[in-house]
Amino acid sequence: xxxxxxxxxxxxxxxxxLRANDAALAAAKADPRARLLVLSGLExxxxxxxxxxxxxxxxxxxxxxxxxxxxxxxxPCFAELKYAEADTVNRSMAxxxxxxxxxxxxxxxxxxxxxxxxxxYRHLFCARCGAGTALFRAxxxxxxxxxxxxxxxxxxxxxxxxxxxxxxxxxxRQPMFPPRFFSALAGFVEPGESIEEAVRRELFxxxxxxxxxxxxxxxxxxxxxxxxMIGCVAEVDGDALTLDATExxxxxxxxxxxxxxxxxxxxxxxFVPPPPVALAHTLLRAWLGR
Amino acid sequence: xxxxxxxxxxxxxxxxxLRANDAALAAAKADPRARLLVLSGLExxxxxxxxxxxxxxxxxxxxxxxxxxxxxxxxPCFAELKYAEADTVNRSMAxxxxxxxxxxxxxxxxxxxxxxxxxxYRHLFCARCGAGTALFRAxxxxxxxxxxxxxxxxxxxxxxxxxxxxxxxxxxRQPMFPPRFFSALAGFVEPGESIEEAVRRELFxxxxxxxxxxxxxxxxxxxxxxxxMIGCVAEVDGDALTLDATExxxxxxxxxxxxxxxxxxxxxxxFVPPPPVALAHTLLRAWLGR
Numbered sequence: 001x002x003x004x005x006x007x008x009x010x011x012x013x014x015x016x017x018l019r020a021n022d023a024a025l026a027a028a029k030a031d032p033r034a035r036l037l038v039l040s041g042l043e044x045x046x047x048x049x050x051x052x053x054x055x056x057x058x059x060x061x062x063x064x065x066x067x068x069x070x071x072x073x074x075x076p077c078f079a080e081l082k083y084a085e086a087d088t089v090n091r092s093m094a095x096x097x098x099x100x101x102x103x104x105x106x107x108x109x110x111x112x113x114x115x116x117x118x119x120x121y122r123h124l125f126c127a128r129c130g131a132g133t134a135l136f137r138a139x140x141x142x143x144x145x146x147x148x149x150x151x152x153x154x155x156x157x158x159x160x161x162x163x164x165x166x167x168x169x170x171x172x173r174q175p176m177f178p179p180r181f182f183s184a185l186a187g188f189v190e191p192g193e194s195i196e197e198a199v200r201r202e203l204f205x206x207x208x209x210x211x212x213x214x215x216x217x218x219x220x221x222x223x224x225x226x227x228x229m230i231g232c233v234a235e236v237d238g239d240a241l242t243l244d245a246t247e248x249x250x251x252x253x254x255x256x257x258x259x260x261x262x263x264x265x266x267x268x269x270x271f272v273p274p275p276p277v278a279l280a281h282t283l284l285r286a287w288l289g290r
Numbered sequence: 291x292x293x294x295x296x297x298x299x300x301x302x303x304x305x306x307x308l309r310a311n312d313a314a315l316a317a318a319k320a321d322p323r324a325r326l327l328v329l330s331g332l333e334x335x336x337x338x339x340x341x342x343x344x345x346x347x348x349x350x351x352x353x354x355x356x357x358x359x360x361x362x363x364x365x366p367c368f369a370e371l372k373y374a375e376a377d378t379v380n381r382s383m384a385x386x387x388x389x390x391x392x393x394x395x396x397x398x399x400x401x402x403x404x405x406x407x408x409x410x411y412r413h414l415f416c417a418r419c420g421a422g423t424a425l426f427r428a429x430x431x432x433x434x435x436x437x438x439x440x441x442x443x444x445x446x447x448x449x450x451x452x453x454x455x456x457x458x459x460x461x462x463r464q465p466m467f468p469p470r471f472f473s474a475l476a477g478f479v480e481p482g483e484s485i486e487e488a489v490r491r492e493l494f495x496x497x498x499x500x501x502x503x504x505x506x507x508x509x510x511x512x513x514x515x516x517x518x519m520i521g522c523v524a525e526v527d528g529d530a531l532t533l534d535a536t537e538x539x540x541x542x543x544x545x546x547x548x549x550x551x552x553x554x555x556x557x558x559x560x561f562v563p564p565p566p567v568a569l570a571h572t573l574l575r576a577w578l579g580r
Contacts, residue, residue, distance in 0.1 A: 007482070016491075112481050132420070157447045194298045194518075221481065228485070230485070
């Protein structure tokens with residue numbers, strides 16, 4: 001079975017060719033069918049049908065900049081950038097409860113939109129010279145009015161991995177996790193590293209295990225604020241652990257039966273697993289299915 | 291055979307635990323063995339032995355900030371940040387000729403250092419409020435003196451892929467490429483996309499081909515300025531091409547014999563392939579080896 005990672009499966013055409021075409025973009029904005037994603041701050045406000053809600057683009061606040069999300073069956077779809085909210089907008093993870101009820105394709109569309117909107121809110125100034133920047137490329141970049149530097153939305157690659165040893169995999173918990181919750185270890189890919197090198201470094205830093213073969217499994221975006229989660233399984237040469245106490249409160253090796261019980265939410269499961277929207281969940285399912 | 295991608299294989303311990311430990315960092319700087327990477331602007335100046343050159347850390351310009359590269363067999367290794375050079379430093383690709391003569395582990399160490407140094411040079415101001423920022427975490431971040439925002443070096447994930455159809459793969463050339471040079475298609479992963487979704491979008495945008503199964507193959511960093519190249523092969527459902535003329539000047543399907551002739555630099559090869567330091571080269575070799 002194909003894995004179905006969280007925040008994937010958006011059906012919108014991103015319409016890259018429109019972004020730098022001023023005439024086509026103006027026509028898209030003037031299209032009477034054009035619509036605007038309904039948000040409260042950075043959060044979706046689903047309609048009565050449980051889907052993302054939209055309103056006519058004509059209802060946009062004239063003070064807002066517009067981000068072109070793409071075309072839905074030819075209909076131009078936008079989101080508003082309300083800069084006045086940039087510093088005060090709610091970034092709490094409570095939004096996950098709303099997202100869990102959205103269809104996968106809506107959660108995926110929302111995730112991409114949220115990442116770009118929040119990138120604007122945190123990048124109103126030029127990192128190169130400090131002057132103010134203005135939106136360009138239909139919201140897929142900002143340009144400095146003073147030094148002309150162009151800035152583009154960030155995507156931060158993160159490796160998330162299961163160390164594997166003799167039929168068991170390694171899970172860990174951070175101090176802030178809910179009780180009994182364990183997940184895969186993870187960390188940002190740094191400049192100068194391949195995916196495989198980042199996996200080996202993180203496993204050694206956080207748990208003291210040495211990885212050999214690293215196998216890529218699956219990926220997904222994570223819009224808090226804008227990560228690309230890259231899921232791997234890494235064979236390690238032993239199960240002795242040396243935990244980095246600043247990163248991990250605890251870690252443990254789990255076998256197939258324990259992972260099955262946790263994913264099946266059995267009452268006597270050894271741990272609470274990550275939810276389906278998290279790549280660690282998909283990674284555990286893929287490991288069981290192999 | 292294992293692929294050996296460009297800019298991988300650095301042997302330095304990145305010593306993450308030192309970065310936020312002021313006392314340990316001060317001790318590393320005071321270590322009489324501590325050394326400084328010799329650079330001219332952003333370019334390496336290899337020594338008579340053909341390796342990266344180092345000098346005693348005591349020789350650093352007092353006006354420079356120091357970036358902790360890591361530990362080489364316990365010896366602290368640093369690079370200088372010379373902010374006065376930030377705007378004028380040479381960023382030409384002529385450096386590739388120097389890099390081609392460095393041992394792989396030195397090119398990898400240099401690549402990571404260059405990405406972080408150049409990130410500092412382009413991020414002296416806070417994108418959130420426009421105020422000046424100062425180095426923290428031993429050079430692995432900058433912090434705003436005014437709003438306290440923390441900023442970390444960017445790594446931009448890029449998918450680079452071979453579309454495959456009936457035993458042939460698709461290569462393309464951009465207008466700026468040298469004569470007869472063809473490479474794999476590539477593009478930045480956008481917010482809200484998985485690796486697989488980015489591969490499918492780019493292939494359709496640039497060449498008009500529809501991909502189904504996407505297979506991850508290999509990755510490497512690319513320090514111009516700081517990409518993570520993610521190499522994939524994608525099965526497509528036909529070989530009819532519709533090229534995006536703004537991205538590609540030409541594209542063609544090549545078979546195994548043609549790829550072998552090109553990688554072997556045969557006089558009658560149909561095209562000039564990317565050099566070994568580029569992931570497209572490793573991807574083509576891996577495709578042949580499969």
